[in-house]
Amino acid sequence: MGNGSATTRTASAATGASLAVPSKIAGVFTPGGLAALGLLSAAFVAVFYRWFRQQTAFSLGHPEDWAHAFVIPLISLYMLWRRREILATLRIEPFWPALTPILLGLWCYLFFLIYVPNHMLGGAAMLLTLYGLVLLTLGTRGGRELFLPIAFLVFGITISEAIMNDITFRLQLVASQGSFAVLSLMGAFTGFTTDIQGNVITVITPSGIEHPMNVAEACSGMRMVIAFIALAGAVAVLGCKEWWQRVAVLLLAVPVAIGMNVVRVVVLGLLMFIDPDLSQGEAHMLIGTLLLIPALGLFLGAIWALNQIFTPTTGEGAES
Structure with missing residues:
Protein backbone atom coordinates (compact mmCIF):
# COMPACT_ATOMS: atom_id res chain seq x y z
CA MET A 1 0.00 0.00 0.00
CA GLY A 2 2.81 2.36 0.97
CA ASN A 3 4.79 1.48 -2.17
CA GLY A 4 1.72 2.12 -4.32
CA SER A 5 1.21 5.55 -2.79
CA ALA A 6 4.88 6.41 -3.27
CA THR A 7 4.72 5.34 -6.91
CA THR A 8 1.61 7.43 -7.43
CA ARG A 9 3.21 10.48 -5.83
CA THR A 10 6.36 10.02 -7.96
CA ALA A 11 4.32 9.74 -11.14
CA SER A 12 2.28 12.80 -10.20
CA ALA A 13 5.44 14.78 -9.46
CA ALA A 14 6.96 13.75 -12.80
CA THR A 15 3.76 14.71 -14.60
CA GLY A 16 3.67 18.06 -12.83
CA ALA A 17 7.31 18.70 -13.70
CA SER A 18 6.71 17.91 -17.36
CA LEU A 19 3.72 20.24 -17.39
CA ALA A 20 5.80 22.97 -15.80
CA VAL A 21 8.34 22.90 -18.66
CA PRO A 22 7.06 25.17 -21.47
CA SER A 23 6.96 23.69 -24.95
CA LYS A 24 9.49 25.05 -27.42
CA ILE A 25 8.72 26.38 -30.86
CA ALA A 26 10.93 24.76 -33.54
CA GLY A 27 12.71 23.05 -30.66
CA VAL A 28 14.50 26.29 -29.74
CA PHE A 29 12.22 29.07 -28.51
CA THR A 30 9.68 29.12 -25.71
CA PRO A 31 6.63 31.31 -26.49
CA GLY A 32 7.92 33.95 -24.08
CA GLY A 33 11.43 33.77 -25.51
CA LEU A 34 10.12 34.09 -29.05
CA ALA A 35 8.06 37.13 -28.08
CA ALA A 36 11.09 38.73 -26.41
CA LEU A 37 13.21 38.00 -29.49
CA GLY A 38 10.55 39.56 -31.70
CA LEU A 39 10.43 42.75 -29.63
CA LEU A 40 14.23 42.99 -29.47
CA SER A 41 14.50 42.44 -33.24
CA ALA A 42 11.87 45.09 -33.95
CA ALA A 43 13.71 47.58 -31.74
CA PHE A 44 17.03 46.75 -33.44
CA VAL A 45 15.57 47.26 -36.93
CA ALA A 46 13.93 50.51 -35.82
CA VAL A 47 17.23 51.91 -34.52
CA PHE A 48 19.18 50.92 -37.64
CA TYR A 49 16.32 51.41 -40.10
CA ARG A 50 18.09 54.15 -42.05
CA TRP A 51 21.13 51.92 -42.59
CA PHE A 52 18.99 49.01 -43.79
CA ARG A 53 17.12 51.30 -46.18
CA GLN A 54 20.37 52.64 -47.62
CA GLN A 55 21.84 49.15 -48.02
CA THR A 56 18.69 48.02 -49.84
CA ALA A 57 19.03 51.00 -52.18
CA PHE A 58 22.68 50.11 -52.90
CA SER A 59 21.81 46.48 -53.64
CA LEU A 60 18.87 47.35 -55.90
CA GLY A 61 20.74 50.15 -57.65
CA HIS A 62 23.86 48.07 -58.36
CA PRO A 63 22.68 44.44 -58.49
CA GLU A 64 25.78 43.31 -60.39
CA ASP A 65 27.92 44.37 -57.41
CA TRP A 66 25.78 44.04 -54.28
CA ALA A 67 22.71 41.90 -55.01
CA HIS A 68 24.35 39.12 -52.97
CA ALA A 69 23.74 41.25 -49.86
CA PHE A 70 20.13 39.99 -49.87
CA VAL A 71 21.33 36.38 -49.58
CA ILE A 72 23.88 36.91 -46.78
CA PRO A 73 21.31 37.12 -43.92
CA LEU A 74 19.65 33.92 -45.17
CA ILE A 75 22.96 32.07 -45.01
CA SER A 76 23.55 33.40 -41.49
CA LEU A 77 20.08 32.18 -40.47
CA TYR A 78 20.90 28.76 -41.90
CA MET A 79 24.09 28.71 -39.81
CA LEU A 80 21.93 29.41 -36.76
CA TRP A 81 19.51 26.67 -37.75
CA ARG A 82 22.34 24.16 -37.91
CA ARG A 83 23.21 25.14 -34.34
CA ARG A 84 19.61 24.94 -33.12
CA GLU A 85 20.23 21.99 -30.77
CA ILE A 86 23.08 23.84 -29.07
CA LEU A 87 21.12 27.10 -29.02
CA ALA A 88 18.21 25.30 -27.35
CA THR A 89 20.44 24.55 -24.36
CA LEU A 90 21.50 28.18 -23.88
CA ARG A 91 20.04 30.03 -20.92
CA ILE A 92 19.63 33.72 -20.31
CA GLU A 93 22.87 34.63 -18.59
CA PRO A 94 23.37 38.41 -18.66
CA PHE A 95 26.95 39.45 -19.31
CA TRP A 96 26.97 43.05 -18.16
CA PRO A 97 30.40 44.00 -19.61
CA ALA A 98 28.68 43.60 -23.00
CA LEU A 99 27.11 47.01 -22.40
CA THR A 100 30.46 48.45 -23.51
CA PRO A 101 30.32 47.18 -27.14
CA ILE A 102 26.61 48.00 -27.29
CA LEU A 103 27.10 51.63 -26.25
CA LEU A 104 30.24 51.93 -28.39
CA GLY A 105 28.40 50.52 -31.40
CA LEU A 106 25.46 52.90 -30.96
CA TRP A 107 27.76 55.90 -30.52
CA CYS A 108 29.82 54.98 -33.61
CA TYR A 109 26.65 54.42 -35.64
CA LEU A 110 25.33 57.88 -34.79
CA PHE A 111 28.75 59.38 -35.50
CA PHE A 112 28.98 57.79 -38.96
CA LEU A 113 25.35 58.62 -39.63
CA ILE A 114 25.34 62.30 -38.66
CA TYR A 115 28.84 63.76 -38.33
CA VAL A 116 30.97 61.76 -40.79
CA PRO A 117 28.52 59.87 -43.04
CA ASN A 118 30.02 56.49 -43.90
CA HIS A 119 27.78 53.57 -44.76
CA MET A 120 30.48 50.91 -44.43
CA LEU A 121 31.63 51.96 -40.96
CA GLY A 122 28.02 52.46 -39.91
CA GLY A 123 27.39 48.83 -40.84
CA ALA A 124 30.39 47.73 -38.80
CA ALA A 125 28.98 49.65 -35.82
CA MET A 126 25.65 47.91 -36.32
CA LEU A 127 27.28 44.45 -36.19
CA LEU A 128 29.23 45.46 -33.08
CA THR A 129 25.95 46.43 -31.41
CA LEU A 130 24.32 43.18 -32.51
CA TYR A 131 27.11 41.06 -31.09
CA GLY A 132 27.01 43.07 -27.88
CA LEU A 133 23.30 42.29 -27.54
CA VAL A 134 24.03 38.58 -27.96
CA LEU A 135 26.69 38.73 -25.24
CA LEU A 136 24.40 40.72 -22.95
CA THR A 137 21.51 38.24 -23.19
CA LEU A 138 23.22 34.88 -23.75
CA GLY A 139 26.57 35.38 -22.09
CA THR A 140 29.99 34.38 -23.36
CA ARG A 141 28.86 30.90 -24.38
CA GLY A 142 26.15 32.34 -26.59
CA GLY A 143 28.70 34.79 -27.97
CA ARG A 144 30.98 31.92 -28.99
CA GLU A 145 28.18 29.99 -30.69
CA LEU A 146 26.82 32.99 -32.60
CA PHE A 147 30.13 34.63 -33.52
CA LEU A 148 30.47 33.10 -37.00
CA PRO A 149 26.85 33.71 -38.12
CA ILE A 150 27.13 37.34 -37.03
CA ALA A 151 30.64 37.81 -38.48
CA PHE A 152 29.41 36.43 -41.82
CA LEU A 153 27.00 39.37 -42.07
CA VAL A 154 29.99 41.60 -42.85
CA PHE A 155 29.76 40.38 -46.47
CA GLY A 156 26.37 42.09 -46.71
CA ILE A 157 27.84 45.54 -46.08
CA THR A 158 28.60 47.69 -49.11
CA ILE A 159 32.26 48.69 -49.12
CA SER A 160 33.19 52.35 -49.60
CA GLU A 161 33.65 53.22 -53.26
CA ALA A 162 37.22 54.50 -52.82
Missing part, protein backbone atom coordinates in the same frame (compact mmCIF):
# COMPACT_ATOMS: atom_id res chain seq x y z
CA ILE A 163 38.35 51.24 -51.20
CA MET A 164 36.45 49.13 -53.72
CA ASN A 165 37.96 50.96 -56.69
CA ASP A 166 41.48 50.57 -55.30
CA ILE A 167 41.03 46.82 -54.77
CA THR A 168 39.30 46.07 -58.06
CA PHE A 169 41.67 48.22 -60.16
CA ARG A 170 44.64 46.08 -59.16
CA LEU A 171 42.71 42.87 -59.75
CA GLN A 172 41.45 44.15 -63.11
CA LEU A 173 45.03 44.61 -64.30
CA VAL A 174 45.82 40.97 -63.48
CA ALA A 175 42.57 39.73 -65.05
CA SER A 176 43.06 41.78 -68.23
CA GLN A 177 46.58 40.45 -68.78
CA GLY A 178 45.35 36.91 -68.19
CA SER A 179 42.46 37.42 -70.62
CA PHE A 180 44.80 38.82 -73.26
CA ALA A 181 47.10 35.81 -72.89
CA VAL A 182 44.21 33.32 -73.23
CA LEU A 183 42.68 35.12 -76.23
CA SER A 184 46.10 35.32 -77.93
CA LEU A 185 46.61 31.58 -77.40
CA MET A 186 43.17 30.77 -78.79
CA GLY A 187 43.75 33.10 -81.72
CA ALA A 188 46.94 31.26 -82.64
CA PHE A 189 44.83 28.15 -83.34
CA THR A 190 41.71 29.76 -84.80
CA GLY A 191 43.15 32.56 -86.94
CA PHE A 192 42.15 35.75 -85.11
CA THR A 193 44.61 38.08 -83.40
CA THR A 194 44.44 40.09 -80.20
CA ASP A 195 46.02 43.39 -79.28
CA ILE A 196 46.04 45.31 -76.01
CA GLN A 197 46.61 49.04 -75.73
CA GLY A 198 46.15 50.55 -72.31
CA ASN A 199 42.64 49.71 -71.15
CA VAL A 200 41.46 48.35 -74.50
CA ILE A 201 41.72 44.78 -75.78
CA THR A 202 41.07 44.56 -79.52
CA VAL A 203 40.01 41.28 -81.09
CA ILE A 204 40.80 41.24 -84.83
CA THR A 205 39.02 38.75 -87.09
CA PRO A 206 40.87 36.90 -89.89
CA SER A 207 39.25 39.33 -92.35
CA GLY A 208 40.73 42.31 -90.51
CA ILE A 209 37.61 43.56 -88.70
CA GLU A 210 38.51 45.02 -85.32
CA HIS A 211 36.33 44.63 -82.22
CA PRO A 212 37.65 46.82 -79.39
CA MET A 213 36.67 45.93 -75.84
CA ASN A 214 37.17 48.27 -72.90
CA VAL A 215 39.11 46.34 -70.28
CA ALA A 216 37.69 48.33 -67.37
CA GLU A 217 34.12 47.57 -68.46
CA ALA A 218 34.85 43.96 -69.38
CA CYS A 219 36.63 43.45 -66.07
CA SER A 220 33.92 45.16 -64.07
CA GLY A 221 33.08 41.69 -62.85
CA MET A 222 36.04 42.06 -60.50
CA ARG A 223 33.65 44.15 -58.43
CA MET A 224 31.96 40.83 -57.65
CA VAL A 225 35.05 39.79 -55.72
CA ILE A 226 33.13 40.32 -52.46
CA ALA A 227 30.45 37.93 -53.71
CA PHE A 228 33.14 35.31 -54.44
CA ILE A 229 34.69 35.80 -51.00
CA ALA A 230 31.24 35.54 -49.39
CA LEU A 231 30.58 32.34 -51.35
CA ALA A 232 33.92 30.91 -50.23
CA GLY A 233 33.16 31.93 -46.65
CA ALA A 234 29.77 30.21 -46.70
CA VAL A 235 31.22 27.02 -48.17
CA ALA A 236 34.11 27.11 -45.69
CA VAL A 237 31.89 27.57 -42.63
CA LEU A 238 29.22 25.08 -43.69
CA GLY A 239 31.48 22.47 -45.28
CA CYS A 240 34.66 22.47 -43.17
CA LYS A 241 35.14 21.41 -39.57
CA GLU A 242 38.78 22.38 -39.07
CA TRP A 243 39.72 26.05 -38.88
CA TRP A 244 42.73 25.63 -41.16
CA GLN A 245 40.50 24.12 -43.86
CA ARG A 246 38.27 27.18 -43.66
CA VAL A 247 41.28 29.46 -44.02
CA ALA A 248 42.52 27.45 -47.01
CA VAL A 249 39.17 27.76 -48.80
CA LEU A 250 38.97 31.48 -48.05
CA LEU A 251 42.46 31.99 -49.49
CA LEU A 252 41.18 30.53 -52.77
CA ALA A 253 38.49 33.20 -53.09
CA VAL A 254 40.55 35.93 -54.78
CA PRO A 255 42.40 33.59 -57.23
CA VAL A 256 39.07 32.00 -58.16
CA ALA A 257 37.51 35.45 -58.64
CA ILE A 258 40.37 36.46 -60.94
CA GLY A 259 40.17 33.18 -62.85
CA MET A 260 36.41 33.46 -63.32
CA ASN A 261 36.77 37.03 -64.53
CA VAL A 262 39.39 35.91 -67.06
CA VAL A 263 36.82 33.42 -68.33
CA ARG A 264 34.24 36.21 -68.42
CA VAL A 265 36.42 38.52 -70.53
CA VAL A 266 37.38 35.68 -72.88
CA VAL A 267 33.71 34.77 -73.39
CA LEU A 268 32.83 38.42 -74.02
CA GLY A 269 35.68 38.66 -76.53
CA LEU A 270 34.45 35.59 -78.40
CA LEU A 271 30.86 36.85 -78.37
CA MET A 272 32.03 39.89 -80.33
CA PHE A 273 32.44 37.64 -83.36
CA ILE A 274 28.71 36.91 -83.18
CA ASP A 275 27.32 40.26 -82.06
CA PRO A 276 29.32 43.06 -80.41
CA ASP A 277 26.21 44.06 -78.45
CA LEU A 278 26.31 40.74 -76.57
CA SER A 279 29.38 41.93 -74.70
CA GLN A 280 27.38 44.66 -73.02
CA GLY A 281 24.22 45.17 -71.00
CA GLU A 282 22.24 42.30 -69.51
CA ALA A 283 24.30 39.57 -71.20
CA HIS A 284 27.43 41.06 -69.64
CA MET A 285 25.90 40.90 -66.15
CA LEU A 286 24.33 37.46 -66.72
CA ILE A 287 27.67 35.88 -67.61
CA GLY A 288 29.24 37.27 -64.45
CA THR A 289 26.43 35.91 -62.29
CA LEU A 290 26.49 32.47 -63.92
CA LEU A 291 30.21 32.17 -63.19
CA LEU A 292 29.35 31.90 -59.49
CA ILE A 293 28.21 28.34 -60.28
CA PRO A 294 31.60 26.97 -61.44
CA ALA A 295 33.20 28.97 -58.60
CA LEU A 296 30.99 27.07 -56.16
CA GLY A 297 32.12 23.84 -57.80
CA LEU A 298 35.77 24.82 -57.35
CA PHE A 299 35.26 25.59 -53.65
CA LEU A 300 33.42 22.31 -53.08
CA GLY A 301 36.17 20.49 -54.97
CA ALA A 302 38.78 22.11 -52.74
CA ILE A 303 36.94 20.89 -49.63
CA TRP A 304 36.71 17.37 -51.07
CA ALA A 305 40.45 17.39 -51.86
CA LEU A 306 41.35 18.63 -48.38
CA ASN A 307 39.21 15.94 -46.79
CA GLN A 308 40.82 13.26 -48.98
CA ILE A 309 44.37 14.37 -48.31
CA PHE A 310 44.08 15.10 -44.62
CA THR A 311 41.69 12.41 -43.44
CA PRO A 312 42.62 11.45 -39.85
CA THR A 313 43.94 7.89 -39.55
CA THR A 314 41.81 5.67 -37.32
CA GLY A 315 43.30 3.18 -34.94
CA GLU A 316 42.00 0.24 -36.95
CA GLY A 317 43.40 1.66 -40.17
CA ALA A 318 46.78 2.18 -38.56
CA GLU A 319 46.96 -1.44 -37.43
CA SER A 320 46.09 -2.78 -40.86
Whole structure:
Protein backbone atom coordinates (compact mmCIF):
# COMPACT_ATOMS: atom_id res chain seq x y z
CA MET A 1 0.00 0.00 0.00
CA GLY A 2 2.81 2.36 0.97
CA ASN A 3 4.79 1.48 -2.17
CA GLY A 4 1.72 2.12 -4.32
CA SER A 5 1.21 5.55 -2.79
CA ALA A 6 4.88 6.41 -3.27
CA THR A 7 4.72 5.34 -6.91
CA THR A 8 1.61 7.43 -7.43
CA ARG A 9 3.21 10.48 -5.83
CA THR A 10 6.36 10.02 -7.96
CA ALA A 11 4.32 9.74 -11.14
CA SER A 12 2.28 12.80 -10.20
CA ALA A 13 5.44 14.78 -9.46
CA ALA A 14 6.96 13.75 -12.80
CA THR A 15 3.76 14.71 -14.60
CA GLY A 16 3.67 18.06 -12.83
CA ALA A 17 7.31 18.70 -13.70
CA SER A 18 6.71 17.91 -17.36
CA LEU A 19 3.72 20.24 -17.39
CA ALA A 20 5.80 22.97 -15.80
CA VAL A 21 8.34 22.90 -18.66
CA PRO A 22 7.06 25.17 -21.47
CA SER A 23 6.96 23.69 -24.95
CA LYS A 24 9.49 25.05 -27.42
CA ILE A 25 8.72 26.38 -30.86
CA ALA A 26 10.93 24.76 -33.54
CA GLY A 27 12.71 23.05 -30.66
CA VAL A 28 14.50 26.29 -29.74
CA PHE A 29 12.22 29.07 -28.51
CA THR A 30 9.68 29.12 -25.71
CA PRO A 31 6.63 31.31 -26.49
CA GLY A 32 7.92 33.95 -24.08
CA GLY A 33 11.43 33.77 -25.51
CA LEU A 34 10.12 34.09 -29.05
CA ALA A 35 8.06 37.13 -28.08
CA ALA A 36 11.09 38.73 -26.41
CA LEU A 37 13.21 38.00 -29.49
CA GLY A 38 10.55 39.56 -31.70
CA LEU A 39 10.43 42.75 -29.63
CA LEU A 40 14.23 42.99 -29.47
CA SER A 41 14.50 42.44 -33.24
CA ALA A 42 11.87 45.09 -33.95
CA ALA A 43 13.71 47.58 -31.74
CA PHE A 44 17.03 46.75 -33.44
CA VAL A 45 15.57 47.26 -36.93
CA ALA A 46 13.93 50.51 -35.82
CA VAL A 47 17.23 51.91 -34.52
CA PHE A 48 19.18 50.92 -37.64
CA TYR A 49 16.32 51.41 -40.10
CA ARG A 50 18.09 54.15 -42.05
CA TRP A 51 21.13 51.92 -42.59
CA PHE A 52 18.99 49.01 -43.79
CA ARG A 53 17.12 51.30 -46.18
CA GLN A 54 20.37 52.64 -47.62
CA GLN A 55 21.84 49.15 -48.02
CA THR A 56 18.69 48.02 -49.84
CA ALA A 57 19.03 51.00 -52.18
CA PHE A 58 22.68 50.11 -52.90
CA SER A 59 21.81 46.48 -53.64
CA LEU A 60 18.87 47.35 -55.90
CA GLY A 61 20.74 50.15 -57.65
CA HIS A 62 23.86 48.07 -58.36
CA PRO A 63 22.68 44.44 -58.49
CA GLU A 64 25.78 43.31 -60.39
CA ASP A 65 27.92 44.37 -57.41
CA TRP A 66 25.78 44.04 -54.28
CA ALA A 67 22.71 41.90 -55.01
CA HIS A 68 24.35 39.12 -52.97
CA ALA A 69 23.74 41.25 -49.86
CA PHE A 70 20.13 39.99 -49.87
CA VAL A 71 21.33 36.38 -49.58
CA ILE A 72 23.88 36.91 -46.78
CA PRO A 73 21.31 37.12 -43.92
CA LEU A 74 19.65 33.92 -45.17
CA ILE A 75 22.96 32.07 -45.01
CA SER A 76 23.55 33.40 -41.49
CA LEU A 77 20.08 32.18 -40.47
CA TYR A 78 20.90 28.76 -41.90
CA MET A 79 24.09 28.71 -39.81
CA LEU A 80 21.93 29.41 -36.76
CA TRP A 81 19.51 26.67 -37.75
CA ARG A 82 22.34 24.16 -37.91
CA ARG A 83 23.21 25.14 -34.34
CA ARG A 84 19.61 24.94 -33.12
CA GLU A 85 20.23 21.99 -30.77
CA ILE A 86 23.08 23.84 -29.07
CA LEU A 87 21.12 27.10 -29.02
CA ALA A 88 18.21 25.30 -27.35
CA THR A 89 20.44 24.55 -24.36
CA LEU A 90 21.50 28.18 -23.88
CA ARG A 91 20.04 30.03 -20.92
CA ILE A 92 19.63 33.72 -20.31
CA GLU A 93 22.87 34.63 -18.59
CA PRO A 94 23.37 38.41 -18.66
CA PHE A 95 26.95 39.45 -19.31
CA TRP A 96 26.97 43.05 -18.16
CA PRO A 97 30.40 44.00 -19.61
CA ALA A 98 28.68 43.60 -23.00
CA LEU A 99 27.11 47.01 -22.40
CA THR A 100 30.46 48.45 -23.51
CA PRO A 101 30.32 47.18 -27.14
CA ILE A 102 26.61 48.00 -27.29
CA LEU A 103 27.10 51.63 -26.25
CA LEU A 104 30.24 51.93 -28.39
CA GLY A 105 28.40 50.52 -31.40
CA LEU A 106 25.46 52.90 -30.96
CA TRP A 107 27.76 55.90 -30.52
CA CYS A 108 29.82 54.98 -33.61
CA TYR A 109 26.65 54.42 -35.64
CA LEU A 110 25.33 57.88 -34.79
CA PHE A 111 28.75 59.38 -35.50
CA PHE A 112 28.98 57.79 -38.96
CA LEU A 113 25.35 58.62 -39.63
CA ILE A 114 25.34 62.30 -38.66
CA TYR A 115 28.84 63.76 -38.33
CA VAL A 116 30.97 61.76 -40.79
CA PRO A 117 28.52 59.87 -43.04
CA ASN A 118 30.02 56.49 -43.90
CA HIS A 119 27.78 53.57 -44.76
CA MET A 120 30.48 50.91 -44.43
CA LEU A 121 31.63 51.96 -40.96
CA GLY A 122 28.02 52.46 -39.91
CA GLY A 123 27.39 48.83 -40.84
CA ALA A 124 30.39 47.73 -38.80
CA ALA A 125 28.98 49.65 -35.82
CA MET A 126 25.65 47.91 -36.32
CA LEU A 127 27.28 44.45 -36.19
CA LEU A 128 29.23 45.46 -33.08
CA THR A 129 25.95 46.43 -31.41
CA LEU A 130 24.32 43.18 -32.51
CA TYR A 131 27.11 41.06 -31.09
CA GLY A 132 27.01 43.07 -27.88
CA LEU A 133 23.30 42.29 -27.54
CA VAL A 134 24.03 38.58 -27.96
CA LEU A 135 26.69 38.73 -25.24
CA LEU A 136 24.40 40.72 -22.95
CA THR A 137 21.51 38.24 -23.19
CA LEU A 138 23.22 34.88 -23.75
CA GLY A 139 26.57 35.38 -22.09
CA THR A 140 29.99 34.38 -23.36
CA ARG A 141 28.86 30.90 -24.38
CA GLY A 142 26.15 32.34 -26.59
CA GLY A 143 28.70 34.79 -27.97
CA ARG A 144 30.98 31.92 -28.99
CA GLU A 145 28.18 29.99 -30.69
CA LEU A 146 26.82 32.99 -32.60
CA PHE A 147 30.13 34.63 -33.52
CA LEU A 148 30.47 33.10 -37.00
CA PRO A 149 26.85 33.71 -38.12
CA ILE A 150 27.13 37.34 -37.03
CA ALA A 151 30.64 37.81 -38.48
CA PHE A 152 29.41 36.43 -41.82
CA LEU A 153 27.00 39.37 -42.07
CA VAL A 154 29.99 41.60 -42.85
CA PHE A 155 29.76 40.38 -46.47
CA GLY A 156 26.37 42.09 -46.71
CA ILE A 157 27.84 45.54 -46.08
CA THR A 158 28.60 47.69 -49.11
CA ILE A 159 32.26 48.69 -49.12
CA SER A 160 33.19 52.35 -49.60
CA GLU A 161 33.65 53.22 -53.26
CA ALA A 162 37.22 54.50 -52.82
CA ILE A 163 38.35 51.24 -51.20
CA MET A 164 36.45 49.13 -53.72
CA ASN A 165 37.96 50.96 -56.69
CA ASP A 166 41.48 50.57 -55.30
CA ILE A 167 41.03 46.82 -54.77
CA THR A 168 39.30 46.07 -58.06
CA PHE A 169 41.67 48.22 -60.16
CA ARG A 170 44.64 46.08 -59.16
CA LEU A 171 42.71 42.87 -59.75
CA GLN A 172 41.45 44.15 -63.11
CA LEU A 173 45.03 44.61 -64.30
CA VAL A 174 45.82 40.97 -63.48
CA ALA A 175 42.57 39.73 -65.05
CA SER A 176 43.06 41.78 -68.23
CA GLN A 177 46.58 40.45 -68.78
CA GLY A 178 45.35 36.91 -68.19
CA SER A 179 42.46 37.42 -70.62
CA PHE A 180 44.80 38.82 -73.26
CA ALA A 181 47.10 35.81 -72.89
CA VAL A 182 44.21 33.32 -73.23
CA LEU A 183 42.68 35.12 -76.23
CA SER A 184 46.10 35.32 -77.93
CA LEU A 185 46.61 31.58 -77.40
CA MET A 186 43.17 30.77 -78.79
CA GLY A 187 43.75 33.10 -81.72
CA ALA A 188 46.94 31.26 -82.64
CA PHE A 189 44.83 28.15 -83.34
CA THR A 190 41.71 29.76 -84.80
CA GLY A 191 43.15 32.56 -86.94
CA PHE A 192 42.15 35.75 -85.11
CA THR A 193 44.61 38.08 -83.40
CA THR A 194 44.44 40.09 -80.20
CA ASP A 195 46.02 43.39 -79.28
CA ILE A 196 46.04 45.31 -76.01
CA GLN A 197 46.61 49.04 -75.73
CA GLY A 198 46.15 50.55 -72.31
CA ASN A 199 42.64 49.71 -71.15
CA VAL A 200 41.46 48.35 -74.50
CA ILE A 201 41.72 44.78 -75.78
CA THR A 202 41.07 44.56 -79.52
CA VAL A 203 40.01 41.28 -81.09
CA ILE A 204 40.80 41.24 -84.83
CA THR A 205 39.02 38.75 -87.09
CA PRO A 206 40.87 36.90 -89.89
CA SER A 207 39.25 39.33 -92.35
CA GLY A 208 40.73 42.31 -90.51
CA ILE A 209 37.61 43.56 -88.70
CA GLU A 210 38.51 45.02 -85.32
CA HIS A 211 36.33 44.63 -82.22
CA PRO A 212 37.65 46.82 -79.39
CA MET A 213 36.67 45.93 -75.84
CA ASN A 214 37.17 48.27 -72.90
CA VAL A 215 39.11 46.34 -70.28
CA ALA A 216 37.69 48.33 -67.37
CA GLU A 217 34.12 47.57 -68.46
CA ALA A 218 34.85 43.96 -69.38
CA CYS A 219 36.63 43.45 -66.07
CA SER A 220 33.92 45.16 -64.07
CA GLY A 221 33.08 41.69 -62.85
CA MET A 222 36.04 42.06 -60.50
CA ARG A 223 33.65 44.15 -58.43
CA MET A 224 31.96 40.83 -57.65
CA VAL A 225 35.05 39.79 -55.72
CA ILE A 226 33.13 40.32 -52.46
CA ALA A 227 30.45 37.93 -53.71
CA PHE A 228 33.14 35.31 -54.44
CA ILE A 229 34.69 35.80 -51.00
CA ALA A 230 31.24 35.54 -49.39
CA LEU A 231 30.58 32.34 -51.35
CA ALA A 232 33.92 30.91 -50.23
CA GLY A 233 33.16 31.93 -46.65
CA ALA A 234 29.77 30.21 -46.70
CA VAL A 235 31.22 27.02 -48.17
CA ALA A 236 34.11 27.11 -45.69
CA VAL A 237 31.89 27.57 -42.63
CA LEU A 238 29.22 25.08 -43.69
CA GLY A 239 31.48 22.47 -45.28
CA CYS A 240 34.66 22.47 -43.17
CA LYS A 241 35.14 21.41 -39.57
CA GLU A 242 38.78 22.38 -39.07
CA TRP A 243 39.72 26.05 -38.88
CA TRP A 244 42.73 25.63 -41.16
CA GLN A 245 40.50 24.12 -43.86
CA ARG A 246 38.27 27.18 -43.66
CA VAL A 247 41.28 29.46 -44.02
CA ALA A 248 42.52 27.45 -47.01
CA VAL A 249 39.17 27.76 -48.80
CA LEU A 250 38.97 31.48 -48.05
CA LEU A 251 42.46 31.99 -49.49
CA LEU A 252 41.18 30.53 -52.77
CA ALA A 253 38.49 33.20 -53.09
CA VAL A 254 40.55 35.93 -54.78
CA PRO A 255 42.40 33.59 -57.23
CA VAL A 256 39.07 32.00 -58.16
CA ALA A 257 37.51 35.45 -58.64
CA ILE A 258 40.37 36.46 -60.94
CA GLY A 259 40.17 33.18 -62.85
CA MET A 260 36.41 33.46 -63.32
CA ASN A 261 36.77 37.03 -64.53
CA VAL A 262 39.39 35.91 -67.06
CA VAL A 263 36.82 33.42 -68.33
CA ARG A 264 34.24 36.21 -68.42
CA VAL A 265 36.42 38.52 -70.53
CA VAL A 266 37.38 35.68 -72.88
CA VAL A 267 33.71 34.77 -73.39
CA LEU A 268 32.83 38.42 -74.02
CA GLY A 269 35.68 38.66 -76.53
CA LEU A 270 34.45 35.59 -78.40
CA LEU A 271 30.86 36.85 -78.37
CA MET A 272 32.03 39.89 -80.33
CA PHE A 273 32.44 37.64 -83.36
CA ILE A 274 28.71 36.91 -83.18
CA ASP A 275 27.32 40.26 -82.06
CA PRO A 276 29.32 43.06 -80.41
CA ASP A 277 26.21 44.06 -78.45
CA LEU A 278 26.31 40.74 -76.57
CA SER A 279 29.38 41.93 -74.70
CA GLN A 280 27.38 44.66 -73.02
CA GLY A 281 24.22 45.17 -71.00
CA GLU A 282 22.24 42.30 -69.51
CA ALA A 283 24.30 39.57 -71.20
CA HIS A 284 27.43 41.06 -69.64
CA MET A 285 25.90 40.90 -66.15
CA LEU A 286 24.33 37.46 -66.72
CA ILE A 287 27.67 35.88 -67.61
CA GLY A 288 29.24 37.27 -64.45
CA THR A 289 26.43 35.91 -62.29
CA LEU A 290 26.49 32.47 -63.92
CA LEU A 291 30.21 32.17 -63.19
CA LEU A 292 29.35 31.90 -59.49
CA ILE A 293 28.21 28.34 -60.28
CA PRO A 294 31.60 26.97 -61.44
CA ALA A 295 33.20 28.97 -58.60
CA LEU A 296 30.99 27.07 -56.16
CA GLY A 297 32.12 23.84 -57.80
CA LEU A 298 35.77 24.82 -57.35
CA PHE A 299 35.26 25.59 -53.65
CA LEU A 300 33.42 22.31 -53.08
CA GLY A 301 36.17 20.49 -54.97
CA ALA A 302 38.78 22.11 -52.74
CA ILE A 303 36.94 20.89 -49.63
CA TRP A 304 36.71 17.37 -51.07
CA ALA A 305 40.45 17.39 -51.86
CA LEU A 306 41.35 18.63 -48.38
CA ASN A 307 39.21 15.94 -46.79
CA GLN A 308 40.82 13.26 -48.98
CA ILE A 309 44.37 14.37 -48.31
CA PHE A 310 44.08 15.10 -44.62
CA THR A 311 41.69 12.41 -43.44
CA PRO A 312 42.62 11.45 -39.85
CA THR A 313 43.94 7.89 -39.55
CA THR A 314 41.81 5.67 -37.32
CA GLY A 315 43.30 3.18 -34.94
CA GLU A 316 42.00 0.24 -36.95
CA GLY A 317 43.40 1.66 -40.17
CA ALA A 318 46.78 2.18 -38.56
CA GLU A 319 46.96 -1.44 -37.43
CA SER A 320 46.09 -2.78 -40.86
